[in-house]
Amino acid sequence: MYLTRRQFHKLGLLGGSALLLPRSMTGGALSGSGSTNPLNQRLASPPVEPFTRPLIIPPVLAPEYSNDALDFYRVTMQQAEVEIIPGTMTTIWGYNGLYPGPTIRARSGRPVVVRQENRLPESMSVHLHGGHTPPSSDGHPYDLIAPGADKDYDYPNNQIPTTLWYHDHAVDATGRHVYMGLAGFYIMTDDYEDSLPLPKGDNDVPLMIQDRRFNANGSLNYSLTDRAILEGVLGDTILVNGVVQPYHEVGTRKVRFRILNGSNARAYRLALSSGQRLIQIGSDGGLLSRPVSRASIFVSPAERIDVVIDFSGYPLGTRVVLRDINEDETSLGNVLEFRVVREESDDSSVPETLRYVDLIPESSATTTRTFTLDERVINGRTLFTINGRLFDPTYVDARPRLNDVEIWKFVNTTSEYQLHPIHIHDIEWQILDINGQRPAAGDDGWKDVFTVRGLSTVRVIGRFTDLTGIYVFHCHKLEHEDHAMMAQFEVLPAKD
Ligand code: C2O
Ligand code: CU
Ligand code: CU
Numbered sequence: 340m341y342l343t344r345r346q347f348h349k350l351g352l353l354g355g356s357a358l359l360l361p362r363s364m365t366g367g368a369l370s371g372s373g374s375t376n377p378l379n380q381r382l383a384s385p386p387v388e389p390f391t392r393p394l395i396i397p398p399v400l401a402p403e404y405s406n407d408a409l410d411f412y413r414v415t416m417q418q419a420e421v422e423i424i425p426g427t428m429t430t431i432w433g434y435n436g437l438y439p440g441p442t443i444r445a446r447s448g449r450p451v452v453v454r455q456e457n458r459l460p461e462s463m464s465v466h467l468h469g470g471h472t473p474p475s476s477d478g479h480p481y482d483l484i485a486p487g488a489d490k491d492y493d494y495p496n497n498q499i500p501t502t503l504w505y506h507d508h509a510v511d512a513t514g515r516h517v518y519m520g521l522a523g524f525y526i527m528t529d530d531y532e533d534s535l536p537l538p539k540g541d542n543d544v545p546l547m548i549q550d551r552r553f554n555a556n557g558s559l560n561y562s563l564t565d566r567a568i569l570e571g572v573l574g575d576t577i578l579v580n581g582v583v584q585p586y587h588e589v590g591t592r593k594v595r596f597r598i599l600n601g602s603n604a605r606a607y608r609l610a611l612s613s614g615q616r617l618i619q620i621g622s623d624g625g626l627l628s629r630p631v632s633r634a635s636i637f638v639s640p641a642e643r644i645d646v647v648i649d650f651s652g653y654p655l656g657t658r659v660v661l662r663d664i665n666e667d668e669t670s671l672g673n674v675l676e677f678r679v680v681r682e683e684s685d686d687s688s689v690p691e692t693l694r695y696v697d698l699i700p701e702s703s704a705t706t707t708r709t710f711t712l713d714e715r716v717i718n719g720r721t722l723f724t725i726n727g728r729l730f731d732p733t734y735v736d737a738r739p740r741l742n743d744v745e746i747w748k749f750v751n752t753t754s755e756y757q758l759h760p761i762h763i764h765d766i767e768w769q770i771l772d773i774n775g776q777r778p779a780a781g782d783d784g785w786k787d788v789f790t791v792r793g794l795s796t797v798r799v800i801g802r803f804t805d806l807t808g809i810y811v812f813h814c815h816k817l818e819h820e821d822h823a824m825m826a827q828f829e830v831l832p833a834k835d
Pocket of ligand 2: 468470763765
């Protein structure tokens, strides 16, 4: 994990100005981190009455300029004070000082350049999660932007449109940086999707669900104990788009929600308190072939689900709660309250055919690779590994060729209770099977995060297109990723 600067340069990952900070360096703004008081982490956050504050929709960022070729955006990573716990101020690190960051709206096939300016005291790397992005713009954990430096990220957007998100990806510090607020939506669409009669505009709502723990003074408490390294840092307060358990007013109509589990380590099983089913229209990598009605949907860290909820059947004044039915504790179980407050006509609908997902035949695969997720004691500390090794940026686990179809098999041997949401950069995949069974409808579309439950095996299939070079794949429990459950693959040019 620890490399000399010479080794970094050999990898070609560092610009001349990049600065590496030791793992032990913590943000001055974050208390609880590195605390010597073992009880500190167990102090409950100041209680907030649920459903007392309205949902905030992150603002859509305007490009600094647009020309025939691209849209250019400028984003500054900076510290800010925001009121999250009423009566206290929380120091956050945010894109443009916002938590969540501003939403970037993109179109398939139209390139975007984002200039990221790091005005924070630590090195950062920005990853567009779900993006089919060249390695030099993919936010490799060692491709750092030093404090005071800038980097232009090129996003060709040459892919099926979907709900993406951008977040920090700095080596060893991703969990803390994201916890501090460094995450935002990047929503891509295209003419075909625009032509579908799905809810649009104000009725197309992104929801970033996260859990956090706060100190009495409102500061974020990121307590990285040995136990938290194993279980992930779990908060005791649920936020949606940076607001604790908000309410959201809706009309008697259908509304589309692009739900992202932006939590460091908590998984949710989402359901409506009314018993109404969720109509799922999309997964991580785009729309499904057809809508799927589901009583509840399990979302691991970094997964996205695109759902439509029809509020037309409810009398005015009805309140429906989006709940996490994984949790019995009421404080955590309540995510967001919908309030049906106005009569509204609805010209939207959910078409029977969305975007055809062409299933990649198993027979087209040239290679099957097996990755074991295991638990190792390394230097006296229990850590999770991929194929028995911690992340080593000089080591490449797999070298697929461009245009090849491969099957990757993830075998979780860690423990019955240890779920690992595995995320692969670069391309979108399809789940072939989970313990030999086809995935549930809704989980069978394009995916870049796969829930690999304890003692389970998940096989995924994907085709490496357009781009060559080195990418990472890793567990998206961010404390696992940082401690260094991550590996690399290199897409080689096609054989001719
Ligand atoms: Cu969402 Cu490699 O991360
Ligand atoms: Cu990613
Ligand atoms: Cu993990």
